[in-house]
Amino acid sequence: MEVKFFTPTREYAEKKDEFDKAIQSVLNSGNFIMGRQVTDFEDAIKEYTGAKYAVSVASGTDALVITSDILGFKNGREVITSPFTFLASTSCIAKGCAKPVFVDIDEDTFNIDAEKIEEKINANTVGILPIHLFSQMSNMDKIMDLASRNHLRVLEDAAEAFGMKWKGKNSALYRHSGTIGDMGIFSFFPTKTLGGYGDGGMIVTNDARLAEMAKMFRVHGASKKYHYDYLGYNSRLDTIQAAVLSVKLKYIDEAIEKRAKVSDWYKERLNDCDYIKIPDIKGEQKPVYYVFNILAQNRDELAAYLKQNNIGTSIYYPIPLHLQKCFDYLGHKKGDFPVAEKVSKEILALPIYPEITEDEVDFVCTAIKNFYKK
Known part of the structure; x- marks a missing residue:
């Protein structure tokens, strides 16, 4: 017997007609960049996660880079995070010339040890970047308490955490990963729980101003065509990927x-x-x-x-x-x-x-x- 670590072909075979129809609809429309399916998928993500705003981008890595820029993780400021993660979770900090400040992990969960964060906070600290790894979320009660008391921004790296929910001690409701901090991100890399047939990412937030900035940053910083408020990025979710992901989100x-x-x-x-x-x-x-x-x-x-x-x-x-x-x-x-x-x-x-x-x-x-x- 052979057991592959991951294979997308079984899912495609099961839902072939739906995937083919979704992809064909994009091809028939000819609208491959920011087509209707992209907006529909963003709306579906808002409904599923409870986030007020969802802004799709080209990858989870781009989502991290863009949100780090927006939240001010740059110019020598310090951002506390974990050393046990994929490169993108920390390179997004370094690319803005901020300083990653590592905190060791909890051996039982592999997530950042929230009890060790406070000792790393100083006057130059601007934010905390927890990574929700593998199967569970970081201790968001402790992280949000520290952020509130020290006026820090929180960027949730939920690239691997789609569908995970945190209730915590002082809440009556579960909240979806990515929606608790100032901003959160998801990756739709094919192996993810919600994975596309190529790269893709999403930024979520409950802050209208941060969402508006994310929408501008993904199209070179433009508030409207050829009017640039910021030096942004070229990072848009392909319409075909949005169509594929919309099918998968149903299930x-x-x-x-x-x-x-x-x-x-x-x-x-x-x-x-x-x-x-x-x-x-x-x-x-x-x-x-x-x-x-x-x-x-x-x-x-x-x-x-x-x-x-x-x-x-x-x-x-x-x-x-x-x-x-x-x-x-x-x-x-x-x-x-x-x-x-x-x-x-x-x-x-x-x-x-x-x-x-x-x-x-x-x-x-x-x-x-x-x-x-x-």
Whole structure:
């Protein structure tokens, strides 16, 4: 048996007629940039997430760069974030010549350790950039409290967090990821819970002024054609991608439920394996299993064994950002963020997507147990 880490072809086969019709409608219209489907998709995102405003852009990375610029993450100011994430979560800070200030992670969740943020706040701090990783959101109660008391901006990197919701201690309602801070972003990269057939991203906010700026920034900073209020960017969601994503959004709750079921299969089958640890969900929230990670003893050898048995895996992330060459100028060294460094040597992502079968999960789990019996 072969179990791919991810495959989009099963979903396409299931809903081929809908996808083909959606794509053909764009081709027939000839409106490939900022077509009607883009506006319709933005409206659907607002309705699903509860955000007052949604502004689509070309990628999750662009969404981070644009929002960082708008929120003033630049010109030597400091922004607190995690070293255990994808490059874009921090490069968006550095590109504006702001300084990324790292805080170590919680080993049980892989998210920023909110209890360690306050000690990094100083007069030069302008914001906090929490990343909601893999299956759950960061501790937004603590983060928003710190931001409020210290007059800081909060940019939620919810690139991996579509569908996740946070209730917290002082709320009667769950709030969707990305809608709690000043601004939030989503990525629609194909592997994401809501993924397109190419790149795509979204900015969400409840602030009318920030939303208006985002709309201008995505079209070179123009308030209207050839009238430039800002030095902006060229970052627009393709109409074809909006059409594809609109089809997938109709089924997103079903997809999230299937991911939860797959995660339960893994937990049931791996619960008695002493050589691995499954992350905990913390806080009053609704998780979404975009990725199913384990912490594994002899991780690299296990990954190689699974590959030999035709099982796809991935490592998010093998090198924390503070040890990446591009951030040498920050002056960090090994040992500065020990939890992130430890997790990076043990973490392994297993195949998870709505179309994976129980037999395939059985195959993966049996292979893992067989490895440790050797």
